[in-house]
Amino acid sequence: MNGYLRSDGRKGIRNVTLVVYLVECAHHVARQIAQKFTPQHVQVVGFPGCYPNEYAQSMMEKLCTHPNVGAILIVSLGCEGFNKLRLKDVIAQSDRPVDVLTIQGEGGTRSTVQKGIDWVQKTKKRLDETPIVAMDVSELVVGTICGGSDGTSGLTANPAIGRAFDKLVEQDATCIFEETGELIGCETHMAQRAITPELGEELTKSVEKAARYYETLGYPSFAPGNADGGLSTIEEKSMGAYAKSGKSKISGLLKPGDLAPAGGLYLLDVVPDGEVRFGFPNIVDNAEIVELIACGAHVILFATGRGSVVGSAISPVIKVCANPLTYSRLSEDMDVNAGRILDGDGSLDEVGDEIFDLVGKVGRGQMTCSEELGHTEFVLTYKSFEPIGPACLPHA
Amino acid sequence: MNDDTKKRLSKPTDNRLLLLDDDDNVLGVARPIRAGEAIPIDGEYVRLDRNAGIGFKIARKPIKKGDEIKKYGAVIGTASSDISVGQLVHVHNTQSNYLANTVLAGTQEDNNS
Numbered sequence: 296m297n298g299y300l301r302s303d304g305r306k307g308i309r310n311v312t313l314v315v316y317l318v319e320c321a322h323h324v325a326r327q328i329a330q331k332f333t334p335q336h337v338q339v340v341g342f343p344g345c346y347p348n349e350y351a352q353s354m355m356e357k358l359c360t361h362p363n364v365g366a367i368l369i370v371s372l373g374c375e376g377f378n379k380l381r382l383k384d385v386i387a388q389s390d391r392p393v394d395v396l397t398i399q400g401e402g403g404t405r406s407t408v409q410k411g412i413d414w415v416q417k418t419k420k421r422l423d424e425t426p427i428v429a430m431d432v433s434e435l436v437v438g439t440i441c442g443g444s445d446g447t448s449g450l451t452a453n454p455a456i457g458r459a460f461d462k463l464v465e466q467d468a469t470c471i472f473e474e475t476g477e478l479i480g481c482e483t484h485m486a487q488r489a490i491t492p493e494l495g496e497e498l499t500k501s502v503e504k505a506a507r508y509y510e511t512l513g514y515p516s517f518a519p520g521n522a523d524g525g526l527s528t529i530e531e532k533s534m535g536a537y538a539k540s541g542k543s544k545i546s547g548l549l550k551p552g553d554l555a556p557a558g559g560l561y562l563l564d565v566v567p568d569g570e571v572r573f574g575f576p577n578i579v580d581n582a583e584i585v586e587l588i589a590c591g592a593h594v595i596l597f598a599t600g601r602g603s604v605v606g607s608a609i610s611p612v613i614k615v616c617a618n619p620l621t622y623s624r625l626s627e628d629m630d631v632n633a634g635r636i637l638d639g640d641g642s643l644d645e646v647g648d649e650i651f652d653l654v655g656k657v658g659r660g661q662m663t664c665s666e667e668l669g670h671t672e673f674v675l676t677y678k679s680f681e682p683i684g685p686a687c688l689p690h691a
Numbered sequence: 692m693n694d695d696t697k698k699r700l701s702k703p704t705d706n707r708l709l710l711l712d713d714d715d716n717v718l719g720v721a722r723p724i725r726a727g728e729a730i731p732i733d734g735e736y737v738r739l740d741r742n743a744g745i746g747f748k749i750a751r752k753p754i755k756k757g758d759e760i761k762k763y764g765a766v767i768g769t770a771s772s773d774i775s776v777g778q779l780v781h782v783h784n785t786q787s788n789y790l791a792n793t794v795l796a797g798t799q800e801d802n803n804s
Contacts, residue, residue, distance in 0.1 A: 446746020450709055450719045454763070480789050484765045525720070525746035527760075527780065528787035531767035538711075538763055637721040637745065639706050 296658045298430030299365065302390040306430045307362035308593045308658045310422055311609065312415055314368045315359065316341030317382075318375035324396075324404055325370040328411035334669040335662065337415055338608040342675050347376035350551070350678045356385045357552045357589040359393075363609050365422045366392040368414055370407070373399030392418045430658070433467035433558050437654060438587030438595045438610075439539045440473065442580035445600030445618055446524030449535020451633040451646070452598035452617035457541035458647025459596065459654065460560065464543040467558035471549065471590055472540040473565050473583055475505035476576065480530025481537040485562070488545045493686035497548050501564040511571045539598060548687040550680045551586035556691040563590060573677040581605055581674040584612065594657055596650060604628040606665025608673040611657050614664060615650060630664050702734035708749070712764030717748040717780050719762070724749075730777070737777030748780040760785055 298306025314337060316325040322341055329337045340358060342351045359367045359382065367386050371379050379395055386393040394414055401407040439456050441448055460470045478485065482502040486495030526532045546559030555561050565586050566576040577583050584595055584607045592610055597603065600617040602625045616622040619634030626632070630653060633646045657663055685691075704710065707730075709719040718732065720743045729736050732751055743749050748762065754774040759766045768785045778784070 446744075449763070450711070450721065450746060454711060480767075480787075481765065522782055525744060525748065525781070527748070527782050527785040528768040529789055530765075530787060531762060534763045534765050534767055537765075636709070639721070643711075 296430045296432070296655060297427050298434065299362070300426040300428045301360075301362050303360070305362040305591070306428065306434055307364070308430070308435075308660070309363040309609075309611070310365040310425055311335075311363060312337045312366040312368070312418065312422065313359060313364055313608070314339050314370060314411065314415070315355065315382075317369065317371045317377035317379055318345050319343040320345075320372040320375065321370045321398060324398055324407050324411070327404075327408040328368065328370070328415065331412045332415060334671050335666060338671045338673075340608045340673045340675070342377060344677060345375045347378060348677045348679075350680060351675055352378055352381070353552055354585070354589050354675055355382055358585070358609060359386050360389045360391070361588060361591065361609055363593060364391070365425055366415075366418045368411055368418075369393065369395040370411065371395060371397045373397045392421050432463065432655070435463070435654070435658060436469040436471065436555070436591040436593050437463055438471045438473070438563075438584070438590070438592035439598070440580060440583050440587065440595060441536055441539060441598040442605075443599040443601035443603040444535070446526065447617040447634060447637065448598055448600040449526075449532075449538055450617070451636045451643070452600070452615040452631075453535055453538040455631075455633045455636070455643050455646035455650060456539045456596045456598055456615055458643055459650035460539065460541035461543055462647065462651045463654070464541070464558070464560050469555045469558050469561065469591070470541075470543075471555070471561045471563050471587055471592060473563035473587065474536055474577070475501050475562070475564055475566050476509050477536040478502050478533050479506050480528070480533040485537070485540075485545065488543075490544050490546055491686070491689045494545065494548065494689055497684065497687050498545065498562055501548060501562065501566070504564075504568070505566045505576070508566050508571060508576055512575065539596075546690060548683060549590055550683050551678070552589045553683060554591050556688055559690075561590075563587060567678045568681040569679060572679065576678075578676060579674055581607060581672040582676065585673060585675055594654055596654075598633075602628070604665070604668075604670070605672045606663065606668070606670025608671040611663045612665050612670070613650070613653055613657060615646075628664050628668070703731045704733055705730040708732070710751070711762060714764045715761045716750065716752040716754055716758075717760060717762050718751045720745060720747045720749065732776055735776065737775075739777055739779070741779040743779055750774045750776050750778050750780050752776060754780070
C-alpha cells in the first residue's frame with residue numbers, strides 16, 4: 296500500500312480537494328464549484344448553522360487536515376459566525392493549499408463560483424506533487440458503523456466485520472467502533488475487554504450516559520419490529536451491533552475528533568456530554584461516519600441489512616450487506632455480500648477475510664461502490680463534548 | 692482438515708443453523724425451518740417446537756429456567772422457563788436483564804416464518 300504523505304507524518308489513501316461552506320447560505324456556491332469536477336476528486340462538506348459552535352469548528356479543523364484531504368477551498372457568505380480565519384490558519388499550518396472566498400466580498404454567486412473553479416484547477420498541480428510513500432497496515436485507521444439493521448445484521452455482516460477488525464488489530468491498525476446508544480447491555484462484557492480497569496469504568500460510564508440521554512429524549516430502545524425480526528431483548532439487539540468490534544482488547548475511549556495514540560481497538564463515544572441540548576445524538580448514519588473520519592478513519596466498514604446506499608466525503612465507505620435478499624436487490628451499491636453465509640456459501644471467517652482484503656485494495660486505490668456511484672454524503676450539526684479524561688487512553 | 696471441521700463432521704448440525712460462539716447455548720437461524728421438522732444439533736436429532744424464521748434463535752443445549760441465554764459468547768437474557776434442545780428461544784421464554792417488563796406487541800409466531 297502507498298499513501299499520500301502529510302506534514303504531520305500521517306498518510307492518506309485519497310487526495311481529495313474539499314470545498315467547504317461555512318453556513319447553508321454558501322452551500323449552493325460551494326456545490327456549483329465542485330460540480331465542475333468529479334466527485335471522486337472534489338467534494339463538498341460544510342456546516343449549515345449561522346451561529347458558532349466549538350464542536351463544529353474543531354470538527355471542521357480535524358476534517359480539513361484529515362490525511363485523505365489534499366487541498367481546501369473555504370466558501371463563506373461573510374456574516375456567519377464560523378471562525379474562518381482560525382480554520383484557514385489551522386489548515387495553512389498543515390502545509391495544505393487553502394484559500395477563503397467570501398461571497399459578499401467577491402461580487403456575488405457567479406464571480407465566486409468562477410474564482411473557486413479557477414482555484415481548484417490551479418491547485419491541482421500542487422496536489423499532484425504530494426509525495427507518495429510506502430504505507431503499512433499499522434498506519435491505517437478503520438471505522439465501523441451499522442445502519443438500516445435487520446435480523447440478519449448481527450448474524451453475518453457485524454460479526455464478519457468483527458473478524459476483519461481482529462485481523463487489522465493483530466497487524467496494529469487502529470480500529471474504531473461506536474454507537475454507545477446501541478451498546479446498552481454490552482457494557483459489562485465490554486468493560487472486561489478494556490486494557491485497564493479504569494478504562495473499563497469509562498466504557499461503562501459512556502454507555503450509561505447514552506442510556507440517560509436516550510431516556511430523556513424518549514427514544515424507544517426496542518421496537519416491536521426488532522422482535523418480529525427475531526431479536527428477543529435489548530441486550531441481544533445491542534450484541535448484534537457490538538459484534539462489529541470483534542474480540543480484541545479495547546485500548547481506549549475516544550470522542551469525535553480525538554486521534555488514537557497507537558494501533559488497537561477503540562470505542563468512539565458520540566453521545567454529547569452534559570444536559571440534552573441539541574437533540575438526537577445520531578440524527579443519521581452519515582453524522583457518525585463524519586465523527587469516525589474526524590478521528591482519522593481512512594475507510595469505513597458499513598454493515599447494512601435493509602440496504603443503505605450512502606457513501607461519504609473524505610473517506611471511502613465499504614458496504615457489507617447482511618441480508619442475501621437485500622444484496623440481490625441492491626448489489627450495485629454493496630461491496631461485500633455477507634448474506635451469502637445464510638445461503639451456506641461461506642463462513643464468517645471467509646467473509647471476514649474478504650473484508651480485510653478489500654480494506655487493503657481500497658487502500659491501494661480501488662474505488663468502493665459508493666465512490667464509483669459518486670456518493671459523498673456529509674452531515675455536521677451542533678453538539679458539545681467535554682474532553683476525555685486520562686483513564687480513557689491508558690497508553691497515551 | 693482442521694479441528695473445527697472434524698468436530699462439525701463428528702457432531703453434525705443442520706446447515707440452516709449458525710453457531711456464533713463456542714460458548715453459546717443458542718444457534719442463529721440462517722434459513723427458515725418449519726415446526727415439527729427433525730434436524731441435527733451437535734449430532735442429536737431434535738424436532739422444532741415452532742417455526743424458526745431467519746434471524747431467530749433455537750436452543751443448542753438444554754436451558755433451565757433462570758439460566759443465562761448466551762449468544763455471541765455473551766449473555767443476552769435469562770430463560771423464563773425450561774427450554775429443551777431445538778426449541779425456539781424468543782420473547783415467550785426469554786427475559787431481558789435490563790428491561791424486564793418491556794411489552795412487545797406483534798411478536799408472535801405469525802411473524803416467525
